[in-house]
Amino acid sequence: xxxxxxxxxxxxxxxxxxxxxxxxxxxxxxxxxxxxxxxxxxxxxxxxxxxxxxxxxxxxxxxxxxxxxxxxxxxxxxxxxxxxxxxxxxxxxxxxxxxxxxxxxxxxxxxxxxxxxxxxxxxxxxxxxxxxxxxxxxxxxxxxxxxxxxxxxxxxxxxxxxxxxxxxxxxxxxxxxxxxxxxxxxxxxxxxxxxxxxxxxxxxxxxxxxxxxxxxxxxxx
Amino acid sequence: xxxxxxxxxxxxxxxxxxxxxxxxxxxxxxxxxxxxxxxxxxxxxxxxxxxxxxxxxxxxxxxxxxxxxxxxxxxxxxxxxxxxxxxxxxxxxxxxxxxxxxxxxxxxxxxxxxxxxxxxxxxxxxxxxxxxxxxxxxxxxxxxxxxxxxxxxxxxxxxxxxxxxxxxxxxxxxxxxxxxxxxxxxxxxxxxxxxxxxxxxxxxxxxxxxxxxxxxxxxxxxxxxxxxxxxxxxxxxxxxxxxxxxxxxxxxxxxxxxxxxxxxxxxxxxxxxxxxxxxxxxxxxxxxxxxxxxxxxxxxxxxx
Numbered sequence: 315x316x317x318x319x320x321x322x323x324x325x326x327x328x329x330x331x332x333x334x335x336x337x338x339x340x341x342x343x344x345x346x347x348x349x350x351x352x353x354x355x356x357x358x359x360x361x362x363x364x365x366x367x368x369x370x371x372x373x374x375x376x377x378x379x380x381x382x383x384x385x386x387x388x389x390x391x392x393x394x395x396x397x398x399x400x401x402x403x404x405x406x407x408x409x410x411x412x413x414x415x416x417x418x419x420x421x422x423x424x425x426x427x428x429x430x431x432x433x434x435x436x437x438x439x440x441x442x443x444x445x446x447x448x449x450x451x452x453x454x455x456x457x458x459x460x461x462x463x464x465x466x467x468x469x470x471x472x473x474x475x476x477x478x479x480x481x482x483x484x485x486x487x488x489x490x491x492x493x494x495x496x497x498x499x500x501x502x503x504x505x506x507x508x509x510x511x512x513x514x515x516x517x518x519x520x521x522x523x524x525x526x527x528x529x530x531x532x533x534x535x
Numbered sequence: 536x537x538x539x540x541x542x543x544x545x546x547x548x549x550x551x552x553x554x555x556x557x558x559x560x561x562x563x564x565x566x567x568x569x570x571x572x573x574x575x576x577x578x579x580x581x582x583x584x585x586x587x588x589x590x591x592x593x594x595x596x597x598x599x600x601x602x603x604x605x606x607x608x609x610x611x612x613x614x615x616x617x618x619x620x621x622x623x624x625x626x627x628x629x630x631x632x633x634x635x636x637x638x639x640x641x642x643x644x645x646x647x648x649x650x651x652x653x654x655x656x657x658x659x660x661x662x663x664x665x666x667x668x669x670x671x672x673x674x675x676x677x678x679x680x681x682x683x684x685x686x687x688x689x690x691x692x693x694x695x696x697x698x699x700x701x702x703x704x705x706x707x708x709x710x711x712x713x714x715x716x717x718x719x720x721x722x723x724x725x726x727x728x729x730x731x732x733x734x735x736x737x738x739x740x741x742x743x744x745x746x747x748x749x750x751x752x753x754x755x756x757x758x759x760x761x762x763x764x765x766x767x768x769x770x771x772x773x774x775x776x777x778x779x780x781x782x783x784x785x786x787x788x789x790x791x792x793x794x795x796x797x798x799x800x801x802x803x804x805x806x807x808x809x810x811x812x813x814x815x816x817x818x819x820x821x822x823x824x825x826x827x828x829x830x831x832x833x834x835x836x837x838x839x
Contacts, residue, residue, distance in 0.1 A: 373789035375748035468824040475650040482752035521826030
């Protein structure tokens, strides 16, 4: 019944999906944290930049960003991110686009976590003579990170699903392979079921597990 | 919030802040310089590449406006179909019968866990194989179907959250005057939760608008993003200019929706006549996550 799978590297395509997810997750966690720090910093220009970045990027469709990395950055401006084969270039461009987009959501999640820390704690820390950086790194961020495991898990799941957009610039991941298989095989329902199952396996346990972790580590108030 | 993290800056802190500001501005300026010289080096800053968007109305009438119209039509259709479907699914998830609750839950969790693009690809192929919809209109059907499947399950969670956010006393009172379950839902809970859900629905509209671009990139649906290629082909390889204009249209449209949702939310929260139940505009991100409420019994609503 599943002999249509022969000749297609379904696992390889999902492995590319996972790789896209992991690299983009790491990148957007770093850039998103930097953005969140900017948004709460005492320097107005940085705050303005952070707010502007989040508001602009969140409102552009991810598809526009990803297609732009290929048509605009690579084909027009010649940005190839140090790679020389098309597959690698497109993979890196897709990761770049996913990081640019996802970090806006990571930033918002972190900022909501910073908001859960009671004002009294910050006032107490400042009364002890801690400066902004100390207040942020010793008192606020440790608690904030524990309370945003759940929201960050939501961002991660959305990212996993969003990696399919990389198919728009020809990254050989799950959605692209699905389109190819649908075109060549007459098993629409079965093919779709395989890919649906793949994404359920990727996203559902992540949501359940990280939701559980989030409840475990959250600071009880 | 930000002002809580630090004191009102004194003279030393102010000097330090000015230093940080200058440093940051230098970095930004260097970045801007790098981008602009890169663009200029490829001839993308020439006026002739940007001029069509200001001087030639045909670029708007042949490409941008029809593209925008298709985007909006697809988004509006998707919302109009997904909303009632979502309401049915959401109410079914609150049913007293385990089999209704369970099957609605399974449907919602299934479609939330799958990328919209996968659903669109499936719908496109399914219409090609099992229906006689003409290939010209098939992309629209596929895009709307994919959006409906995904968003009705997200909106189901919005509806559920809206009903659960109402104070418990509402249904108690309805039961006390002898209303049956269906009556309580129809006359008491739904009408009130509709207002509570408005901010979340408007902000889900942003997601729907953004997702229509998938149809342009993958299914040949001629929406706003899809107008970039013909524009840069006809107006002298102005890829960057075309992308910029398309992105700006998306940003303006979605920013308007986002701020409308935020205004609605703050108005509902301030309102004295309402029950105080609001599904926040930024709650949909959580509600769109699969597995979020699996196996949980409906919780009593939070009192605000």
